Amino acid sequence: MPERQASPAPARMAIGHRACLPALRARDDHSPAGPRCADVARGQEQLQRRASQLRSAGVQARRLDPEDQEARQAPQAPGKAPADRCPTGGQGPPPQALGRLARDRGGQGRSLLADHPLTRRPLVRTATASVAALAMLVTLGGARAAAASLPALHAGADRAIRDAHGRDVLLRGMNVTPLLDSYQGNPRMPTVVPLRPRDYVEMEAYGFDVIRLAVTWSKLEPQRGHINVNYIDRIATIVRRAAQHGMYTVIDMHNGGWGKSVTTRPAEKCPRGLRPAHGWFGAPAWATFTNGRTTCHKNPEQKRTPAVKAAWLNFWTNHRAPSWADGRGIQGHLVAVWGALGRRFAGNPAVAGYDLINEPDPGGVAPSRLSFYDGRFYSSSIDAIRQGEADAGGFSHMVMFEPNITWSTGGLASHSPRPGFSNDPNLVLAPHIYGRDAHTDTRPISEVGRVLKSQARRVGRRAQAYGTPLWIGEWSFSPWDTDSFKKLRTHINIQDSRRWGSAWWQWKVACGSPHSFPGLGSKPIHEPLGNLNPVWCPSGKPLKRPRGWRAIVARAYPRFSPGTLTELHARGGRFSLAGRSRCNAALRGSDPLACQLVVWIPKTHKHGTHHGHRSRRPQLMAHHMGKVHVAKLSGGWLATAIVKGGRYSLSTR
Structure with a gap:
């Protein structure tokens, strides 16, 4: 198939994302990130040189790029693309790149980069309003509503897998x-x-x-x-x-x-x-x-x-x-x-x-x-x-x-x-x-x-x-x-x-x-x-x-844990977990999800499984967290809580 047209400075855009990894890693334990993306320029130059070396070595992957048929039929996101989160080289992706990024997400009517966990700007809201909105999201939509925007994952500097909110x-x-x-x-x-x-x-x-x-x-x-x-x-x-x-x-x-x-x-x-x-x-x-x-x-x-x-x-x-x-x-x-x-x-x-x-x-x-x-x-x-x-x-x-x-x-x-x-x-x-x-x-x-x-x-x-x-x-x-x-x-x-x-x-x-x-x-x-x-x-x-x-x-397990998960024991629907974080009011206000604990709890039954016995709603004991909600899903429950900082724990009674 013919080679597709190259977008302006494609390597530079991705390098900006990759250079943001140190900033994300700095958030892994909710410590201050410091100046964001301070090494973007250096990282861009290094990856551009490496990309050039790869091309000269025969890695010509661009001409093999397929196009998703569904994305071709989806409407293009209108409007101006948001600025790059990383200030250095921050022109943001051009429309061609936005189209490619949108092809696996169905081409919704707004810019994908505005929604993307690695590039979106934090929403400034009161902690109370944010927590209420999150609780409503879990109650109404369950896991499927959350799936609409799965946060991007990365390997943390502390050898843990972490999401874009540092969890x-x-x-x-x-x-x-x-x-x-x-x-x-x-x-x-x-x-x-x-x-x-x-x-x-x-x-x-x-x-x-x-x-x-x-x-x-x-x-x-x-x-x-x-x-x-x-x-x-x-x-x-x-x-x-x-x-x-x-x-x-x-x-x-x-x-x-x-x-x-x-x-x-x-x-x-x-x-x-x-x-x-x-x-x-x-x-x-x-x-x-x-x-x-x-x-x-x-x-x-x-x-x-x-x-x-x-x-x-x-x-x-x-x-x-x-x-x-x-x-x-x-x-x-x-x-x-x-x-x-x-x-x-x-x-x-x-x-x-x-x-x-x-x-x-x-x-x-x-x-x-x-x-x-x-x-x-x-x-x-x-x-x-x-x-x-x-x-x-x-x-x-x-x-x-x-x-x-x-x-x-x-x-x-x-x-x-x-x-x-x-x-x-x-x-x-x-x-x-x-x-x-x-x-x-x-x-x-x-x-x-x-x-x-x-x-x-x-x-x-x-x-x-x-x-x-x-x-x-x-x-x-x-x-x-x-x-x-x-x-x-x-x-x-x-x-x-x-x-x-x-x-x-x-x-x-x-x-x-x-x-x-x-x-x-x-x-x-x-x-x-x-x-x-x-x-x-x-x-x-x-x-x-x-x-x-x-x-x-x-069995039960935490999907997303603020800070670092330090202890986990589970047997079916019964569990206990502990962690530590640096959640505070400022972090909860700037990024509420950074302090949200999400736990899967499978369905359990009272003594026996004969007719008339209902699955048991889990009773939870929480320490150093608030806004604990339990939403019923197919096969079990999804529990969410807002961690207040320091050492925290959650367990079944």
């Missing part, structure tokens, strides 16, 4: 996979379950405030150098619908077994003791180079065959076929895809961040070199995303990165990038913590509990070395595991004691997914599949949800 944010939610492009063992069986309107409603009723949306490179760039615009539009649709139900989206570049094309050919015969393997999901066929290695294997999971490892090795070394005239290698193309995604969602606060690659495989790289290759790919992708955000006049989103899939046995020092691999301030470590290397089916809770606690200590220390927040990108157990309920309890105690957010794996799974096929044949397994929403395969008939699991997955 401590816990992202708790679900992995969803409706957009996966997977190997299909049986052409009559779909490989994914689509997200329907009732799914968003149900996830909202669980109290989730985030989804981790799995997307695949094979769909984003099905042909080398050509971005699938329709697929990105489908991503944008899910982002928008999730936001309508109060949920952020983490866009996850999902991969398992390299790609669906790494499969044993029908004519190939495996040696004695080995068996053929089918493909999985991830990379496109044109980016797959296996160096003639076999797909035959002994691994029951099939994902790490010699051919799969060879494909990953060629990715890490950025292999390029001699016929590729654009100068990019395999890795360079994926980096460019991230640039396109960064530009597409540059101004969308409902996108919490980007997970650069799911469970990257070492691919046979020597442990002494693996952290170098990890860091090179991650830093290049981060730079491409930042350039895309700059080109579109957007703002810096969080970027999440994972250790290699073998980190639990291989060690984090060699199976994750070295600390300092990037100087970007908006990063989050996002490991997966399962308490196992393959399965926990028959392992007792005593053993799995030790592994979970050890893994938590290790990733916690690694996040501290990076100076980043930590967010668990995947966790779960099977209902058919030994001691599965006790394992769940152990896991959530680890999460709550460390105030970590997480995303459960996964919402729904199809009987046609690669997990259902033990080999190349078209006959799937005849057994249960899934966990929270299990089904019987191959029919796909829903099974009863595991008893008691909802109380764990949908």
